[in-house]
Amino acid sequence: MNLLKKCICVVMTLAMAQSIAVTSFAAAAPTMTTSTSASTTAKKTVAPTKVTLNKTSATLVKGKTLTLKATLTPSNASTKFTWSSSDKSVATVNSAGKVKALKKGTATITVKTSNGKKATCKITVITQNEAYENEVIKLVNAERAKKGLSKLSTNSKLAAASDKRAKEISQKFSHTRPNGKSCFTVLGEYGIKYTCCGENIAYNYSSAAKDVMNMWMNSKGHKDNILSSKYKNIGVGLYVKDGRYYWVQIFT
Numbered sequence: 001m002n003l004l005k006k007c008i009c010v011v012m013t014l015a016m017a018q019s020i021a022v023t024s025f026a027a028a029a030p031t032m033t034t035s036t037s038a039s040t041t042a043k044k045t046v047a048p049t050k051v052t053l054n055k056t057s058a059t060l061v062k063g064k065t066l067t068l069k070a071t072l073t074p075s076n077a078s079t080k081f082t083w084s085s086s087d088k089s090v091a092t093v094n095s096a097g098k099v100k101a102l103k104k105g106t107a108t109i110t111v112k113t114s115n116g117k118k119a120t121c122k123i124t125v126i127t128q129n130e131a132y133e134n135e136v137i138k139l140v141n142a143e144r145a146k147k148g149l150s151k152l153s154t155n156s157k158l159a160a161a162s163d164k165r166a167k168e169i170s171q172k173f174s175h176t177r178p179n180g181k182s183c184f185t186v187l188g189e190y191g192i193k194y195t196c197c198g199e200n201i202a203y204n205y206s207s208a209a210k211d212v213m214n215m216w217m218n219s220k221g222h223k224d225n226i227l228s229s230k231y232k233n234i235g236v237g238l239y240v241k242d243g244r245y246y247w248v249q250i251f252t
Contacts (some may be wrong), residue, residue: 086105101123
């Protein structure tokens, strides 16, 4: 009898153990996987209402370059720029706004947005000699300003007459022209009217404007012309021959 009870207890114990084991297995939660998806919002494109350039005009020496910068209004606007030149023989421009001066003359550089907004810059191309001549005029006016004198102006006719005289003094370094006439007769050839006039000439091996100005300012007669209150206009000419620079100033 005791043996039978023990057997029943063993069987019940095993059954309970199996029941617990099964229940434990059934209670395990299945592995679940989840997924998420990110949503994106397209950025709205803002059209420009205006475009401007950092320069509206510029002077470039032949062979030199300049990069123009375009600015949009509003500042958060975006667009594709199209660049063009009115005369590609004078100046060209690339897709980044880089302008290259090719020959003497003028050209208008235009930048255009994709919605038709435009801005322009007038490019004037000069020669290297003209750049030196302009620097002399700048230095003359600086010397005059020190003495409280008015600024001298220039014009194309006076510049042309001075250039002609610069070439002439390479043949005959004198205030008398190669044809034997007075230096001032060149003014009549260009239709320049005057009540008084003066001329300074010089030659040296330097292209530096400051060098020739130092020469003139250290000579009383030349200095007197530069600082005369009688004059209102100036023309400067430069001619280069065999590495020597021939300079002329004409005052009216």
